[in-house]
Amino acid sequence: xxxxxxxxxxxxxxxxxxxxxxxxxxxxxxxxxxxxxxxxxxxxxxxxxxxxxxxxxxxxxxxxxxxxxxxxxxxxxxxxxxxxxxxxxxxxxxxxxxxxxxxxxxxxxxxxxxxxxxxxxxxxxxxxxxxxxxxxxxxxxxxxxxxxxxxxxxxxxxxxxxxxxxxxxxxxxxxxxxxxxxxxxxxxxxxxxxxxxxxxxxxxxxxxxxxxxxxxxxxxxxxxxxxxxxxxxxxxxxxxxxxxxxxxxxxxxxxxxxxxxxxxxxxxxxxxxxxxxxxxxxxxxxxxxxxxxxxxxxxxxxxxxxxxxxxxxxxxxxxxxxxxxxxxxxxxxxxxxxxxxxxxxxxxxxxxxxxxxxxxxxxxxxxxxxxxxxxxxxxxxxx
Amino acid sequence: xxxxxxxxxxxxxxxxxxxxxxxxxxxxxxxxxxxxxxxxxxxxxxxxxxxxxxxxxxxxxxxxxxxxxxxxxxxxxxxxxxxxxxxxxxxxxxxxxxxxxxxxxxxxxxxxxxxxxxxxxxxxxxxxxxxxxxxxxxxxxxxxxxxxxxxxxxxxxxxxxxxxxxxxxxxxxxxxxxxxxxxxxxxxxxxxxxxxxxxxxxxxxxxxxxxxxxxxxxxxxxxxxxxxxxxxxxxxxxxxxxxxxxxxxxxxxxxxxxxxxxxxxxxxxxxxxxxxxxxxxxxxxxxxxxxxxxxxxxxxxxxxxxxxxxxxxxxxxxxxxxxxxxxxxxxxxxxxxxxxxxxxxxxxxxxxxxxxxxxxxxxxxxxxxxxxxxxxxxxxxxxxxxxxxx
Numbered sequence: 001x002x003x004x005x006x007x008x009x010x011x012x013x014x015x016x017x018x019x020x021x022x023x024x025x026x027x028x029x030x031x032x033x034x035x036x037x038x039x040x041x042x043x044x045x046x047x048x049x050x051x052x053x054x055x056x057x058x059x060x061x062x063x064x065x066x067x068x069x070x071x072x073x074x075x076x077x078x079x080x081x082x083x084x085x086x087x088x089x090x091x092x093x094x095x096x097x098x099x100x101x102x103x104x105x106x107x108x109x110x111x112x113x114x115x116x117x118x119x120x121x122x123x124x125x126x127x128x129x130x131x132x133x134x135x136x137x138x139x140x141x142x143x144x145x146x147x148x149x150x151x152x153x154x155x156x157x158x159x160x161x162x163x164x165x166x167x168x169x170x171x172x173x174x175x176x177x178x179x180x181x182x183x184x185x186x187x188x189x190x191x192x193x194x195x196x197x198x199x200x201x202x203x204x205x206x207x208x209x210x211x212x213x214x215x216x217x218x219x220x221x222x223x224x225x226x227x228x229x230x231x232x233x234x235x236x237x238x239x240x241x242x243x244x245x246x247x248x249x250x251x252x253x254x255x256x257x258x259x260x261x262x263x264x265x266x267x268x269x270x271x272x273x274x275x276x277x278x279x280x281x282x283x284x285x286x287x288x289x290x291x292x293x294x295x296x297x298x299x300x301x302x303x304x305x306x307x308x309x310x311x312x313x314x315x316x317x318x319x320x321x322x323x324x325x326x327x328x329x330x331x332x333x334x335x336x337x338x339x340x341x342x343x344x345x346x347x348x349x350x351x352x353x354x355x356x357x358x359x360x361x362x363x364x365x366x367x368x369x370x371x372x373x374x375x376x377x378x379x380x381x382x383x
Numbered sequence: 384x385x386x387x388x389x390x391x392x393x394x395x396x397x398x399x400x401x402x403x404x405x406x407x408x409x410x411x412x413x414x415x416x417x418x419x420x421x422x423x424x425x426x427x428x429x430x431x432x433x434x435x436x437x438x439x440x441x442x443x444x445x446x447x448x449x450x451x452x453x454x455x456x457x458x459x460x461x462x463x464x465x466x467x468x469x470x471x472x473x474x475x476x477x478x479x480x481x482x483x484x485x486x487x488x489x490x491x492x493x494x495x496x497x498x499x500x501x502x503x504x505x506x507x508x509x510x511x512x513x514x515x516x517x518x519x520x521x522x523x524x525x526x527x528x529x530x531x532x533x534x535x536x537x538x539x540x541x542x543x544x545x546x547x548x549x550x551x552x553x554x555x556x557x558x559x560x561x562x563x564x565x566x567x568x569x570x571x572x573x574x575x576x577x578x579x580x581x582x583x584x585x586x587x588x589x590x591x592x593x594x595x596x597x598x599x600x601x602x603x604x605x606x607x608x609x610x611x612x613x614x615x616x617x618x619x620x621x622x623x624x625x626x627x628x629x630x631x632x633x634x635x636x637x638x639x640x641x642x643x644x645x646x647x648x649x650x651x652x653x654x655x656x657x658x659x660x661x662x663x664x665x666x667x668x669x670x671x672x673x674x675x676x677x678x679x680x681x682x683x684x685x686x687x688x689x690x691x692x693x694x695x696x697x698x699x700x701x702x703x704x705x706x707x708x709x710x711x712x713x714x715x716x717x718x719x720x721x722x723x724x725x726x727x728x729x730x731x732x733x734x735x736x737x738x739x740x741x742x743x744x745x746x747x748x749x750x751x752x753x754x755x756x757x758x759x760x761x762x763x764x765x766x767x768x769x770x771x772x773x
Contacts, residue, residue, distance in 0.1 A: 003486075055439070055445065055446060056438055056439040056440065057445040057446075058445075060512075060516060061512060061513065061516065062438035062439070062440045062509060062510070062512040062513045063437060063438050063466065063467075063468035063469075063513050063758070063759055065466055065467050065468060065627070065759060065763075066468060066513065066630050066759040066760050066762060067515070067630045068627070068630075069627050069628070069629060069630065070629050070630055070631070074627065075628060075629045076626055076627070076628050076629075076641065076642060076645055077626065077627065078626055078627070078646075078649065079467075079625075079626075079627035080465055080466075080467050080474060080625065080627075081465065081466055081467065082463055082464065082465055083446070083447070083448040083463075083464040083465070083466060084448075084463050084464065088463050091463075092463065092478075092481075094485070095481045095482060095485035095487060096481050096485075098484075098485035098486055098487070099386060099387070099480075099481050099484035099485050100386045100484075101386070101481075101484075101623075101653065122445055123445065124445075125443065125444060125445035126444065126445040126446040126449065128450065129442070129443065129444055129450075130406065236461070237461050237462070237463070238459065238460065238461055238462070239449070239452045239457050239458065239459070239460065239461075239462040240459065241453060241458060242449050242450055242451075242452050242453050243453070253459070254459070257459065258461075261461065369446070373446060373449045374449075375449055375452075375462070
């Protein structure tokens with residue numbers, strides 16, 4: 001059994017709002033080839049197991065796992081698909097290696113959101129078909145209700161949420177992977193078109209296409225293959241109430257539990273002191289604040305204030321979403337968690353280019369599967 | 384450091400039905416409650432939940448795993464859904480195994496649910512969407528006829544007749560007559576009944592195929608130190624294996640499931656099995672069609688190529704034979720709610736190896752069994768080997 005597991009290779013393709021000239025297979029292939037070259041491995045010879053994350057309705061194909069092996073070099077290998085976020089996939093690879101039965105495991109996630117002509121209708125089909133779907137609720141409307149409750153319970157203001165958008169989209173201007181970099185002001189964000197009050201259009205991440213592949217290894221294999229392994233110190237994931245009626249609208253206890261699980265494994269007691277860089281889900285601007293509070297980055301109701309004061313900027317003590325987050329890089333659907341983790345890997349390896357932080361030794365990535373789910377995951381990594 | 388040992392300590396299942404009144408959530412919870420009660424545990428004792436369920440299209444619910452999660456007992460717990468098409472039912476216990484073997488969890492629920500009747504008028508409609516959207520879907524292929532192609536290829540390659548293969552359907556439906564949850568048990572069925580049933584896509588007749596069904600199955604897994612506190616008779620997961628072949632199924636030789644062989648070899652190696660035909664006492668291969676049981680026995684290296692139908696003819700694979708195959712009644716007899724059907728096979732091994740299978744009990748106190756499932760575009764094999772020794 002290998003206690004320690006490291007990320008030894010990463011590859012990506014994208015991210016762009018539309019990619020009409022390539023298929024999801026070609027995006028994945030590009031990311032996979034880069035990751036294998038980065039790790040110095042041959043997938044057919046060296047890899048013991050492959051994990052992908054995907055959902056049927058987004059792909060437009062039932063039992064989509066059928067279409068996974070070819071572009072990954074995984075034919076006639078142990079391959080399986082998780083109906084989860086990329087961090088669930090990462091956690092799965094972590095578990096497989098810790099059993100001692102696998103030494104090298106590949107994780108893949110992708111988004112071809114631009115192919116989905118009816119994304120709002122598809123996501124609305126995630127609601128309970130008997131109790132909720134007859135109400136005809138739009139997915140962004142559910143997020144708007146949640147935001148309203150979060151603002152009410154914590155005293156967070158719409159201006160503080162808008163400050164998240166300003167920060168993340170400015171950060172994205174220094175990230176060549178991010179298609180949605182912009183120099184906005186809080187007033188510009190707030191005066192944008194409303195989506196589902198109090199949620200505005202500018203506070204919602206636009207979708208993007210892309211693919212991310214990571215290679216994970218046992219301690220022994222990581223040390224022989226890599227000069228710069230990024231160690232996984234802890235992973236956690238959790239589900240809350242799937243039905244709309246029984247959840248706590250202002251709070252996200254499932255993210256808190258996921259973080260607690262990861263902190264317990266990593267031996268972290270004071271996240272704001274022990275962790276140097278945070279990449280958290282910001283598919284809606286208020287979610288960054290809500291998630292920061294749930295992972296115990298600060299107390300409930302403080303994240304907005306800290307953001308407005310600039311304490312989560314790239315040049316501050318507690319940088320959050322230096323990559324630009326989903327607001328700046330685009331919402332990659334179930335690949336979002338891998339995009340968060342990829343930024344942590346690049347920062348810990350000192351390969352983040354113009355946005356490189358000086359002091360980055362431990363990082364945290366967090367994901368959420370989007371409205372209307374109550375499902376999220378956390379991973380903590382160290383150089 | 385040695386690998387953590389993982390045991391099955393409880394199991395429960397709903398009846399397999401043509402049209403369940405219950406929602407998928409309710410089916411999941413019925414099976415889960417039975418599994419927990421079987422080992423005197425409650426949800427508070429469970430640390431994580433793994434869910435297996437096949438296409439979202441059956442229920443027409445996006446993120447079906449999230450929807451089913453509270454029914455599966457996952458509220459407030461780490462929860463993941465895995466899928467490998469029809470292979471999911473035997474993959475989910477593998478997922479549960481690595482949850483425990485990784486050292487992250489001591490107790491895990493593995494829940495498999497399928498509600499195919501929600502798809503109206505017939506679940507075959509959902510299967511139209513499993514094909515490649517560019518190269519195949521335009522041809523409007525039906526699952527029955529691609530498996531008819533495979534059955535035909537199998538028969539042609541080895542010179543087998545429909546009578547040879549129909550004996551499998553007879554054996555399994557007769558076995559299922561003793562299963563309280565079975566949908567199509569029939570103690571009096573004959574080969575002639577199978578051959579005379581409605582022709583669906585030659586050489587497949589109606590009784591060569593398992594029925595579309597609703598149902599759920601749950602098992603409880605525990606790490607060694609916990610398992611021994613829960614039960615005197617834990618059943619150990621000794622080996623696991625899985626393998627996925629290319630999506631380009633038209634390039635494959637359909638006479639032999641190489642992906643099943645690869646999955647089996649992985650599981651045999653982990654379990655330390657060198658001579659599977661001697662060391663496996665009871666087999667639950669995937670039998671959505673009668674020829675598939677034969678196909679899979681060959682892929683599992685438990686029969687020579689083209690010789691598997693002879694095992695029934697010689698009585699070897701009957702419940703009281705030397706190597707009982709599908710003593711549960713299999714998918715052909717008990718029913719085929721896709722993912723739940725695979726986990727039913729694992730639950731059957733659990734009951735058989737503990738000597739708790741009632742009228743279905745195979746004689747001679749079996750020590751080790753193998754369950755296998757198959758799915759996707761004739762593409763994936765999943766194998767679990769379980770035994771009374773760790």
